[in-house]
Amino acid sequence: MSQVSITLPDGSSRSVPAGTPVRDVAEGISPNLARAALAAVVDGRLVDLSYPLQKDGAVRIVTDKSPEALPLYRHSTAHLLAAAVTNLFPGTQCGIGPATDEGFFYDFVVERPFVPEDLELIEKKMKELATQDLPYERQLWPREKAKEFFAARGEPLKVQLIEEKTEGQKEVSCYTIKDPDTFIDFCVGPHVPSTGKLKAFKLLNTSNAYWKGDARNAPMQRIYGTAFVSDKDLKGYLTQIEEAKKRDHRKLGKELGLFIFHPWAPGATFWDGKGTVLYNTLASYMRDVLLPTGWIEVKTPLVYNKALWEMSGHWQHYRQNMFLIESENEQMGMKAMNCPGQYLLYASRTHSYRELPLRFHEQTPLHRNEASGVLAGLTRVRQFAQDDGHSFLMQDQIGDEVERMLGLVQRVYGDFGLEYTAKLSTRPPDFMGEIATWDSAEAQLKSALDKSGQPYTISEGDGAFYGPKIDFDITDAIGRKWQCATIQLDYNAPERFDLKYIGPDNREHRPIVIHRAIFGSFERFIALLIEHYAGAFPLWLAPVQATVLPIADRHIEYAAGVRDRLKGAGLRADLDDRQEKIGFKIREAQLQKIPYMLVVGDREAAEGTVSVRERSGGDKGSSSIDPFIAAARDEIANKGRVERAAGHPAPDAMRVTSFQ
């Protein structure tokens, strides 16, 4: 028998008979490694331990310390789930069951939807199968035979998958778990060697899903779960989820008195006093960022005649998401986007090429009649306002303009210390316009991204039909990604609205539009900020920046004077003049996450000082009032950024609402 030469990660090599399974290689290295082995990487490919080595190459054994371990565990646990389900619910059809970033899921076609009690049963069965340490066995079936097998078993979805995924192949790969029913699944693998390796998993929830994610297809039942290499990791994950729930913006919004919702206005926010301060501070901040950089703030109507929506195409494509109104037999629609209104404004006069890029920005409210099931706190609402801008420009200005926009995004997100990811989406199959124009636009977007130093991924074919775009996502407390900032090129709208500018040649030309938002929507951005800061806003954003806490009634007069001086200096200050002990007032102020508590008693009243308590730092000792005000204003100007507070002045003094 011929020999093959394999190289191990430590650089050593050894020779084994051709056809030797990698399991034996692990065995040959050490019995401990063999016990810990889950799979192997052979020439960069993840394979089963049973994989027979046929040619020379590099071999690395995967154990639970390897980066490949987690997805492997999760995928194998998904199979274990399917085995348990088909065991408990005979006749169940299996769909797909991949590993995800957080765990895994498996989709099934079942007689009746799963209920929570089913999950307990299923998880128990999974544990039972895991205890039996049943091997995952890889089998190569002739393609036609596999199709016949699954067809006979009443699994048409599997037959469909085999047809689509293995076209031209003679053999297809299947995996069995020899449970009482012998669970067989069509799957490329690889898998852990046996169910006994799976020790830390938990089923989390169920939901409905559609075959291939298409709502026109058969509804299926999805079971979500997660798996980790150790019980400790699993517990850690579950605690982390619990912790994250504490910073959920819906919970904090209620506790901090920021906003409420009411059943009579689903998806529309009632901003309470404190929330309104936060909202206005952000709106004002955005103006301060934009107005010096050439953006012109405008306000366009909220309700338009149907004619506008026909021209924009919304009537044809978006009507089911619009709130419609009737007025004197005319059909009107509330705006779901600002663009069409701004186009009318642009088109209302002639523009010279010398004006371009012309930049409109507005913060007026939008209404989208979203399906009830998609509403979610502030992150998905029916009424919201975007920091919505449109830049009208010439083709060769795209690169510079996008670069400036990227600079704005980086600066703004930097001011909040937010983590985000960027994604460039390119020409989709159903694009409009010329390929050459698209290529030029995409090249300019890429070049701008590269120049900005912004890391990004490319999503080929994911652009809008009217132009390529760059999207920015922020992750919420429970790990969901939300699109916030966006930069979208649009070649379609200027055509539809017959937008023009007069070029140097004294002729009419068609401008290009770039849609851009930095926050995305105020509502969603605030939701993510609340979770980002866990409700403890930096001083410049805190709805109440300082609260004065008199020790006894006789100090109220002095305390009120302190509060008034703070207010006079533009600080958002409160006074707690209730007849309560100081510990009680402090506790409440802490729970309200107020940055500064100013305790005043006999000593302070006599000396004209305040005793400063910091939200995070505790008692800071006494201070005269003016120095406290000066320090607070400094902290506000610096947006609470420690690195700047420590000696580096802010590059530009930002104004804050209360100072205006």
Added chain:
RNA sequence: GCUGGCGUAGCUCAGUCGGUAGAGCAGCUGAUUUGUAAUCAGCAGGUCGGGGGUUCAAAUCCCUUCGCCAGCUCCA
């Protein structure tokens, strides 16, 4: 919109087998005048999300509707 779950006082939650509803906090009143995370006492507060049904009797069982939550589909 789809599937599942949930909806009890302002908030957080109990409420067993169907027998007409309870706690803590908040609120109000009074006492207390307080030094860095909860002073004490009393009082008041409910169409058990809405509507319909079963029953001698419904927070509890059934139907329906609205809202919320998770996910799916869509999207800032």
